[in-house]
Amino acid sequence: MGYFRLARRNAWRKPLRTVLLMLCVAIAFLIHGLTASFEQGNMAAGSASDDVLGVASAAGRGQSLPMAHLSRLAAEPGIAAVSWMTRLRGYAVRESNIVAISAVDPATMVQVSGTELGLTPVLMAALATGRDRVLVGRTLAEVQGWRVGQRITVTVPATPNKEGSRDWRFEIAGIFExxxxxxxxxxxxxxxxxxxxxxxxxxxxxxAFVLRPAPGIKAADLARQIDALFANSAAPTRTQSEKQFLQAFMRQYADVGLIIDLVVGAAFVTLLMIVINTQMLAVRERRFEIGVLKTLGFSQGRLLALVLGETLFIFLTGGLAGLALAKLATVMIGPGLGLVLPVQTLGVALVLILGLGLATGLIPAIRAMRIPVTAAFRTR
Structure with missing residues (x-):
């Protein structure tokens, strides 16, 4: 009988206990998968660029910048392309249905962020057919049930229009992916x-102004250069990368990254305590069998490998099941909630499965390895 088969048979000696352990592991890695998906999708950890820079007011997001800054930015060396934007924050139909609108200059925005946003020439041509035309992101379109050609109304409480209304009307010209x-x-x-x-x-x-550094120019150096340019002006700036900008935006509400780390950490610490305690109990129950194995010539290293193999079997089965459930959740409900589970996250999770499996099995394995044969036989 091989090591893997013997470890698997030992793991299933008490099926209910093994199933409950696997369930604990699956829940822990389901939590890890969902929180990592949220971080990737909503905090843009995987898609935000370190090269695209945003130039906003140093006084905070609530303050705007004059268009006069544009000419100075365009003349600054080291900038390949520069665009500008303003935001409308409103809702569609009901107040809880939040919709964010980025008003941009289409021609220059394509040069800065067209690749990251998937803005094709066909989409830009459709946007140019009328001033009230808009492009809607695929995720938002699926959540709202919007389609190309549909007229939509977004109520923006903080920004009334010249018609005396806070309702802004647009026509969907295309959907960007x-x-x-x-x-x-x-x-x-x-x-x-x-x-x-x-x-x-x-x-x-x-x-904000959005810009892309010229080839060979470091984004961090360019950010300091731009802020120094406007340091003594009436509207000083704060320049950040797209990733820094989005992370700062999320931290306005809470340190989401820290919260995620604490939740996942608590789940894994609890999991370690449960599995270590259960495996210690399993080793105590099999003291006589361990003594027999030692009598038959099993070395301490082989006993160590046997117990570690049993723990790894439980972690691999439960962990892969939890990751499969997390992936299924991102496929079924991910587009609406902004959940994204990339391959690299699954790779990190697999390393965690192996690492935690070895860590939790090490103490029970060492205990089994050190049980004297005479003490083991006294248990029968």
Missing amino acids: GASPASDTHFVIARYDYVNALRTRGTDRVE
């Missing part, structure tokens, strides 16, 4: 000229 499944497509792209012409305040001002 993003460059990868991790790309953020939960927003609307509108035309800045349309929004700027209709809003009653903040005219000719932007929320």
Whole structure:
């Protein structure tokens, strides 16, 4: 009988206990998979760029910047392309149905972020057919049930238009997919000229400039260069990469990354305690059998490998089941909730499965290895 078969037979000596252990492991890795999916999708950890820079007001996100900054940015060496944007934050139909609109200059935005957003020439041509045309991200379109050609109304409480209404009306010209499944497509792209012409305040001002460094220029160096350029102006700036910008935005509400780490850490610590305690109990129950194996010539190393193999079998079965459930969740409900589980996250989870399996099995295995034969036979 081989090691793996013997370890598997030992694991299934008490099927109920083994199933419960596997269930604990599966739940822990389901939590890990879902939280990692949330971090990848909603915090844009996998899709946000370190090269695309956002130039916002140093006074905070609530303050805008004058369009006069554009000419100085365009003349600054080291910048390959620069665009601008402002945001409308509103809701569709009901207040809980939040919709984010980014009003941009289409021609320059394609140069800066067209690749990351998947803005094809066909989509940009459709956006140019009318000033009230918009592009909707695939995720948002699926959540809202929107389609190309549909007229939509977004109520923006903080930004009334010149018609005296807070309802902004658009027509969907196309749906953009993003460059990868991790790309953020939960927003609307509108035309800045349309929004700027209709809003009653903040005219000719932007929320941020978006730019791409020239080849060979480090983004961090360029960010410091831009902030120094406007340091003594009436509207100083704070320049960050897209990834830093999104992480700072999430931290306005809470340190989501820390919360995720604490939740996953608590799940794994609890799992370690449960599995170690259960495996210690299993070793105590098999003291006589361990004594027999030693009498038959099993070395301490072979006993160590036997117990570790049993624990690894439990972790692999339960862990892979939990990851499969997490992947299924991202496929079924992921588009609506922004859950993305990339291959690299699954690879990290597999390393965790092997590492935790070895860590939890090590103490019971060492205990089994050190049981004296005479003490083991006294248990019968």
